[in-house]
Every structure is written in structure tokens, then in C-alpha cells.
Amino acid sequence: MTYKSDIEIARAAVKKPIAEIGAKLGIDNSHLLPFGHDKAKISEEFIKSLEGKKDGKLILVTAINPTPAGEGKTTTTVGLGDGLNKIGKNATICIREPSLGPCFGMKGGAAGGGYAQVVPMEDINLHFTGDFHAITSAHNLLSAMLDNHVYWGNEEQIDIRRITWRRVIDMNDRALRSIVASLGGVANGYPREAGFDITVASEIMAILCLANDLEDLQKRLGGIIVAYRRDKTPVYCRDIKADGAMTVLLQQAMQPNLVQTLENNPAFIHGGPFANIAHGCNSVIATKTALKLADYVVTEAGFGADLGAEKFFDIKCRKAGLEPSAVVIVATIRALKMNGGVAKDALGNEDVDALVRGCANLGRHIENIQKFGVPAVVAINHFVSDTDAEVQAIKDYARSVGAEAILCQHWEKGSEGTIELANRIVEIAESGESNFKPLYEDDLPLLGKIEKIAKDIYRADKVVIDKKIENQLREWEAAGYGNLPVCMAKTQYSFSTDPNLRGAPTGHAIPVREVRLSAGAGFVVAVCGDIMTMPGLPRKPSAEAIHLDANGEIQGLF
Template sequence: MKSNTVFKTDIEIAMEAELKPIDQIAEKLGITEEEWEPYGRYKAKISLDVLKNKADLPDGRLILVTSINPTKAGEGKSTVTVGLGDALSQLGKKAVIAMREPSLGPVMGVKGGATGGGYAQVLPMDEINLHFTGDIHAITTANNALAAFIDNHLHQGNDLNIDPRKIIWKRVLDMNDRALRQIVIGLGGPKQGVVREDGFDITVASEIMAILCLAKDLDDLKERLGKIIIGYTYEDKPVSVSDLKVEGALTLLLKEALKPNLVQTVEHTPSIIHGGPFANIAHGCNSVIATKMALKLGDYCVTEAGFGADLGGEKFLNIKTAAGDLKPDAVVIVATLRALKLHGGVPAEDLKEENLAAIEEGFSNLVKHCETISAFGLPFVIAMNKFSGDTEKEIALFLQLCEKHQYTCSLTEVWEKGGAGGLDLAQKLEKLIEETSSSFKRLYNNTDLISEKISKITRIVYGANRVEYSKEARRQLMQFEDEGWGKLPVCMAKTQYSLSDDPSQIGRPEEFTIHIRKLKPSIGAGFIVALTGDVMTMPGLPKKPAALQMDVDAKGNAAGLF
């Protein structure tokens, strides 16, 4: 694909692309007609039977794409994921991309979608970035149905003796809406329910989203839903969904959403998109089912985990691999010169200006993420995602710094050139996998105490030298261990902009403390959430949200969508 001197927008490129009917993409993967069902001409749901029918096939190579700490605009990790899949396809490999579904919160907010960009996109990008096949709406419905069942139980006599002050299950909405973070419900008298404080999280932070992404099959989904802790009794005993006896109803609402979605890239590489938990407030990985399908259907599965290696990358390697019995073969760490300049102290408004000193200073952030991946025993390649404003001197300095640290690096131009811009990355990755054996290991043992797991993550991955717990968090540590939840992994909720829990501490901070303000049991998902700093589980919209540029023309085509 030739380089363009006048760059088109992502939506313009997407609208001009010629899509193949989805049956041709399914046929390319060896999926029979009985194993998929169409959602329009270019999207399909894949039957869970595929995993059973392909069980005897060997798994392909598993490649994880992660990144350094990003700027607010993101660093093109999804774009590199798509471009790498296309590049492997150009090399004659059977590549399958496995990604998360975009949330409407960032789509309408500031960061944008999660379908890649330029000539490295999954399509139809407008439909995927908006309502797609309805998976996230189904999760929203199931989550809020459970909330309704809880409040109805209180209203109808409260046989389980639930303390309304200790209900931890929140309602959700797939939108950034700060006004809903803390609310009061049940106002208007006895007929309107029990008055209590409540609040909303964004849908992608719901435990049901995590459960959908970690469940192995329909039975496992139901079992996990039943284990959800919704609150505590007046005697401080946990109350689960199975106590309310509604896990069957919730499973019914989610049975179609559990099936992964099949789409394609601009270059027609098959892509399985399924699940969408955020990596800063949830575990940040697409579904286990989708990843395992991609491994059975292709020579290579290229998947991504949200934000940097300190968030989605760590959770993929500590949480998702355990839940899905997965073993990665290699990792791609995405970096951009603008992000390095930001970590080198350059204000966001000046990132387009050449600044060699800032790149050298900010390189320390990349070094820390490389150390993290090495701590897991995994080989890696750095993908420098090139932007049009990058200067020759800046690129040369970056390559020199990589050589100095003996890092394998590839200049990646997939946004502009599609798969052709990722051929060098694909070739270096292939060589790395063939010549280097993975010695993958997780950073902690299940038998470690919750506090020990938190200590290992904060020390090895973040570089912190101390963990400080609030009074509430210290009480919860003891309570959770007493309940028998201590053997579960830990999912850290932390800002994506810094290795610390303070977004203003850019670069590679040292001698800092991680502050654990609260713990949350996600027993159905199978982990304990540790909330650090001021991280929000319901984000807010910026002063000028991306939605201000969005519209639809007379023919129903999307406009202004990136």
C-alpha cells in the first residue's frame, strides 16, 4: 500500500474500504456454516461449538501487544495490533487478531475507539465503535437487572437480612457520566422502594464484563455469576447472587453475548472482537473464549491488553493466562516519540516540536516496561509507532537508545501503510519466537497473601518502594482472607498515565508509595480489586468531548467518528 501525502481520516479510509462478505472471512478460518450466524453482511457471531470441534488442533503462537504509559490520546496499540496481524498475513501466515470491543465512554469522550486507525483498522469501524452486536448493552442489562433484583428483595421483606448500607453492587451505564457516581435511590415514599445510597460505574468496569471475558463456557458463566458478592448482611456475612437465586436469569440475558464476534481488517485479516473491560479499573483483556478460538483457528493469535504493561499487560499475564491456561510466546511493546517526550517533561501542547533531550529522558519509562516483561520471562520486540511529525533526528536517537540497551526494535508505519508498514516487525517477531524459548512465569503464587500479591505487583511492575493501606483497606484485607478469598489473584485499579498512582508522576518515578484506599471482592470474576489513588470507576467527559464532531449524513453514514 503506497504512502499518502494527504492523510485521510480513519472514518474516510474505513468508508472507502471494500469489505468481503463475512461468510468469506469465516470460510478463510475453516469455520463451517453451522458454526457462525450473520449479524448483517459484515459481522457474525461465532458458535461456542468451534472450541469443541477444533479441540484436537494445535494452538498457534500467542503474541501479546502492550505499551508504555500512554498520553491521553493513546499510543496506537490497537493500530499496531491490527497492522501486525495484516503483516503476518502478507508473509503468508494464517493470522487471527483478537481484540476488545470499544466502550461508548471513550468513543464519545476523548480517547476515541478501539478499532485501530488509518490503514490498520478492523471494519466496519463505525458499527464496532457504536453498538456493534449489542454485547455491551447485554452486559449493562444483566448488571442492572441484578441491581433491580437486589432492591426488590429489600422492598419485599429482605429475607436474606441484607444491610442496605453494605450493598456493594452498583448500577452501570456505557457512558462517561460523572453525575451518576453517587446517587440516592428509593425516594418518594414506601411504595418506591427502600431509600439508600447507590451509584453507577461505567459498564466496562462491571464484574459481569470481567466474568464474560474470563468464562470458559456457558456453564462456567452461570457458576461465576452465582459467585458474585452483592453486599453483606447486618452480621457482616457476604451475600451472593446464588443466594438471590437469579444466576439463571442473568445467564439467559448473556447467552448470545458470550459468543465472540467475527469481523475483518482493511486487508481482510480475520479479527475476533469480544469483551471490553478497561485496564485501569478492570482487567483490560478481551475474552478467554475469543483468544482460545483465535489460537485454534490460526498460526498466530495477535491480541492486545489495555494501556501499558503496568496495567493490561500485567493483568493479562497474571490473571488471564491463569484463567485460560494460556502461555504467551512473545510480547510487542508499543512506544511513540510523543509519549516519550511527555514522560521527558514536555507539556502536551508542545509534543509536536522536536526535542531530543526529552526523548532521552522519557526513555526511562520504556526501560521500566521492558524490565517488567522480562520479569515474566518473556521475549519482546519494541514497536516504535511512527507519527508524521516525528523527525529523522528523533527516530535516529530512539534507535540508538534501543541499541544501547540491546532491545530489538522495529520502526512501524502501519497507520499509513497497513500491513506493509509492519513487515519488519512481523519478521523480527517471527525470528525472536523461533530463536528464543519463552520461560513464562507469573509474578506471584496463589498461596501468597493478598497483601503479598499487591506488594509484588507494586514493587516489580511499578517500581514502588512502599504500599500504604487506608483503615478500610486494612480491615478488608483481614476480612477477605477470613472469607477464604486470599488465594485469588489481584486486579489493580490505577491511573494509566503513570507507573505510580499519581498521574502527574511521569517518566520513571522512584521512591514512591502506592496508596490502597479500598478493596472490592470480584469473586465471580475470580480476583480481588485493589483501588489505588483517585482512580474513578465512572469517568467523566472532557470539556470538549469527541461527540461534538460526530454526525450522520442523509444516507445514514457516520461522520466525524475519528
């Protein structure tokens, strides 16, 4: 049987005007800032008018550790949102905006797949409404003002050896990881080591995704630590008077984006921090707005549950006061067989024994979600090569560890393929089974928080950390930052820091290479193993296949 590609399906979609999608949620057209006919931003005035309204139920979609075989977390999020609408519920989805880096690198687009997509797919995966460009501009404005401040007399007595603020670009470019800036003589400033991160790793991306409104945004921007003086006291963004102009650049970017699924159901796409080097969730303002407008809000957290779900619970929910009602853990038979030792080119062959071995990865994630007190269901994202015996094996395994697995065929059938999952999620959400609690308390020391995640979620035996880094954590605690959550920057492919160690490893160590204080965002980043905040392109990047055809249509994007 021949299947249409994702982009062919997306182009064949019969989209409704964005005003009609807004009307489904009770948003008057006057409160939509349209970007063409099929996407719009929601006004700040309208969002403020929702205060006091009752919240709907929040459903998190997470997954097993990603593999080259694919898991389909975004596709499942879209499919479940459509499924909930199909059974008569007022539901919407909240997902992240894709970064250009992965789109042109190796991951490809991130707007769902098959008959469970958000549209317009090409726009969403490229410039969309310009949010990432605004974040890049605001970030680099601060960089420019920081260097300018030093050039014109350095009133704040910044030690240029201790400038911590790097520049960003929304592209994978290893050549920019470490650079020397301000070469060329006196007129160009003071030469120093510098570098670039990818935009989705910017603290400003994290701030935009955690801020409640523009006032909160500016306060958080002002709290960014950009450098230190010779006496090691911090220099903040507000000290060099950049926070006001940065807020101006981000004013429109703070407004959530409204689009639609293939089945014309509303979808919020806003913000996009990476989950391995940032906190991996869409914006708080989009999620909170959706909860005021819909009875069910389905959102996702990046990569596997060891990263995305943990950060969703311990950072986003903690900071925003959110309480999820249920969790969906996405798994594919192909990915679990790969976790069980099957090579990628043999994944189409039935292998129940390898599948059961690989289910250890799924079981570890189920156990971890249970630590947060939220009931979880496994969604088996169906592939045509899956056999009945393999599907049954996952269901049996899930039952053996106190969970439930449901076959989902949304990629092929859209909402029809998630009706069973949607009905079960409604049962769980309405039962009030969830008793959500974060993994650790605010007053646990920073190193204790890192160790708690490493041992309870990653199942590491120990954390390997240099005495100098320990002292840095203690200094931040003494400065009043000890109550912040931690954001672990780690490979997404394994519970360990070795991307090749699949399954459910134990007995490993988590090496913490450095720690970074994101004082504006409100968390401490622990950089573990070889993870980088500026990815590089692979040997054959996706960009090589992306082009315009004779009809002026984009090919190769997804």
C-alpha cells in the same frame, strides 16, 4: 501531503462477506450468526468442536504509558496481524470492544487507525452486536432482583446498609456516581445510598471475559457477592436466584464476534473491560478460539504495560492457562518526547535530548516485561514528523537495555509497514525463548500481592493502606479468597498514582483507597489514588462533534 482520515479510509474499504472471512479460519457458514454482511458471532457448538486441537502462538501487544500525543497500540496490533498474514502466516487478531463512554468522551473510537483498522468501524464503535447492552441488562437485572428481594420480605436477611452491588450504564456520567435510590414512599422500597459504575467496570464484564463456556459463566455469576447480612456473612447472586436469568441474557453475548481488517484478514473483537479499573483484556473464549484456528494470534492489553500487560499475565494468563510467546511494546517518538518534558504543541520539532530523557519510561516497561520471562520487541509507531536521528536514538536506547526497536509504518502503509516486525516476531516465537511465569504465586497473601506489584512494577517505595482495609483483606483470606490475583485500579498515565508524574518515577507511595472482592470474576480489586469506576465527560466531549451529515453518514466519531 494530505492524508485521509481514519473514517474515510474505513469507508473506502472493500469488505468481503463475513462468510468468506470465516472460511479462511475453517468456520463453516452454518456456524456463523450474521449481523448484516460484515460481522458475525461464532456458535458455541463450533467452539466446543475445537477441543483437542493444537494451539497457535500468542503474541501480546502492549505499550508505554499513554499520553495526549498518542501511542497506537490497537493500530499496531492490527498492523502486525496483517503483516503476519502478508509474510504467509495464518494469523488473526483479538482485541476489545470499545465502550460508548470514551467514544463520546475524550478518547474517541478504538478500531485502529490509518491503513491498519478493523471494519465496519462505525458499528464496532457504537452498538456493534449488542454485547455491552446485554452485559448492562444482566447487571441491572441483578440490581432489580436484589432490591425486589429486600422489598418482598428480605428472606436472606440482607443488611441494606451493606449492599455492595451498584448499577451500571455504558456512558460517562459523573452525576450517577452517588445517588439515593427508592425514594417516594413505601411502594418504592427502602431508601438507601447507591450509585452507578460504567459498564466496562462491571464484574459481569470481567466474568464474561474470563468464563470458558456458559456453564462456567453461570457458576461465576452465581458467585458474585451482592451484599452482606448483619452478621457480615456474604449474600451471593445465586442466593436471590438471579444467575439463571442473567445467563439467558448473556447467552449470545458469550459468543465471540468475527470481523475483518482492511486487508480482509480475520479479527475477533469480544469483551472490553477497562484496564485502569478492570483487567483490560479481550475475552478468554475469543483468545482460546483464535488459538485453535490460527498459527499466530496477536492480542492487546489496555493502556501501558504497567496496567494492561501485568493484568494480562497475572490475571488472564494465570486463570486461562495461556503462555505468550512474545511481547511487542508500542512507543511513539512524540509520546516519548512528551515524557521527556516537551509540550504537546512542540512535539513536531526534532529534540533528540528530550526523546532520550523520555526513553526512561520505555526502559522501565522493558525491564518489567523481562520479569515475566517473555521476550520483548519495541515497535516504533511511525509519525510523519519523526526524524531519522530520533528513530535511531530509540533504536540505540533499546539496544542499550538489551532490547530491539523496529520502525513500523502500518498507519501509512498497512501490512507493508510491519513486515520487518512480523518476521522478527516469528523468529522469536519459533525459537521458544519465552519462559513465562506470573509475577507472584497464588499463595502470597493479598496485601503481599499488592505490594509486589507496587514495588516491582510501579517502583513505589511503599503501599499506604488503612488498617481497616488490611483487616478486610485478612477476612477474605480466612473466607478462602486468599489465592485470588489482585487487579490494581490506578491511573494509566503514570507508574505512580499521580497522572502528571511522567517518565520513570521512583520513591513514590501507592495509596490503596479501598478494596473490592470480585468473587465471581475471581480477583480482588485494589482501588488506588483518585481513580473512579464512573468517569465523567471532559469540558468539550467528543460527542459535541459527532453528527450525521447530509448523506446520512456519521461524522466526528473518529
